[in-house]
Amino acid sequence: MFDFRSVALLAGMSLLGTACGGPEAPRTETSAAMTWEEFRASAARDPEGAWIFDGDQAVETEESLRAYFETNMRGTATHRGGLAVYYVGGLDVKWSSAQQRNLTYCVSNTFGANKAAVVAAMNLATADWEATANVDFIHNTAFDANCTASQTGVLFDVRPVNSGGQYLARAFFPNASRASRNLLLDTSLFGPPGVWTLEGHLRHELGHVLGFVHEHDRCPGGGGTGMRPLTTYDSASVMHYPQVGSTCVSTNPGGPVLSTLDRTGARSLYP
Numbered sequence: 001m002f003d004f005r006s007v008a009l010l011a012g013m014s015l016l017g018t019a020c021g022g023p024e025a026p027r028t029e030t031s032a033a034m035t036w037e038e039f040r041a042s043a044a045r046d047p048e049g050a051w052i053f054d055g056d057q058a059v060e061t062e063e064s065l066r067a068y069f070e071t072n073m074r075g076t077a078t079h080r081g082g083l084a085v086y087y088v089g090g091l092d093v094k095w096s097s098a099q100q101r102n103l104t105y106c107v108s109n110t111f112g113a114n115k116a117a118v119v120a121a122m123n124l125a126t127a128d129w130e131a132t133a134n135v136d137f138i139h140n141t142a143f144d145a146n147c148t149a150s151q152t153g154v155l156f157d158v159r160p161v162n163s164g165g166q167y168l169a170r171a172f173f174p175n176a177s178r179a180s181r182n183l184l185l186d187t188s189l190f191g192p193p194g195v196w197t198l199e200g201h202l203r204h205e206l207g208h209v210l211g212f213v214h215e216h217d218r219c220p221g222g223g224g225t226g227m228r229p230l231t232t233y234d235s236a237s238v239m240h241y242p243q244v245g246s247t248c249v250s251t252n253p254g255g256p257v258l259s260t261l262d263r264t265g266a267r268s269l270y271p
């Protein structure tokens with residue numbers, strides 16, 4: 001898990017266009033021995049009120065953060081699989097079979113001149129997940145003019161945010177309430193190209209939207225967590241940060257794009 005200085009540095013790496021494998025990002029290692037107080041201190045509130053942990057993973061309440069800690073950080077650190085799904089109370093956090101082919105969203109007009117790029121990148125990123133798993137993302141343009149956290153005409157909203165340097169983008173897990181089902185893109189994403197392309201960021205964030213957690217948390221030698229693994233560890237996963245410490249380095253060829261094991265794992269969760 002990262003502390004926010006690490007995340008800010010990662011964000012800086014991206015903005016500066018440093019290639020993967022560039023200067024190492026310092027990292028606050030976590031382990032099964034991490035206390036709740038330490039884990040809580042590593043999280044922060046974003047402008048939307050969500051609790052953000054491990055870079056860009058978000059939950060709505062402190063209670064949810066505690067539940068994540070209890071389920072995934074305590075006692076089950078031996079489960080280091082590959083693409084893994086958020087797991088709470090013995091259940092996968094995923095969309096129901098009734099919902100998985102109706103994942104509707106709007107793209108806020110407040111993106112202004114950047115909106116066309118966001119729409120195009122969302123089309124590319126959603127198409128990749130749709131070609132892999134039995135899911136369907138649907139852009140409902142009728143709500144773009146009022147694309148807010150309270151817009152009930154769609155499942156989630158895609159909006160610009162000024163995160164104050166906390167993250168480049170953040171999404172949500174399938175168990176979030178409507179108010180927190182936001183895919184937020186920091187204004188800094190629209191500067192010079194970074195390590196990840198815009199559609200690469202969106203592929204990663206949409207992975208969270210589908211319930212997938214960070215792959216680098218299962219890196220051998222990294223901080224172990226206990227989500228339910230779907231494949232073996234995969235350094236090429238779209239859910240893997242470019243570089244975390246000295247041992248967890250992404251081998252994703254760029255973008256990032258979905259790896260072969262990402263496709264295997266996603267298909268197994270959404271057959």
Ligand SMILES: [Zn+2]
Nearest residue numbers: 055056057204
């Ligand atoms: Zn993430």
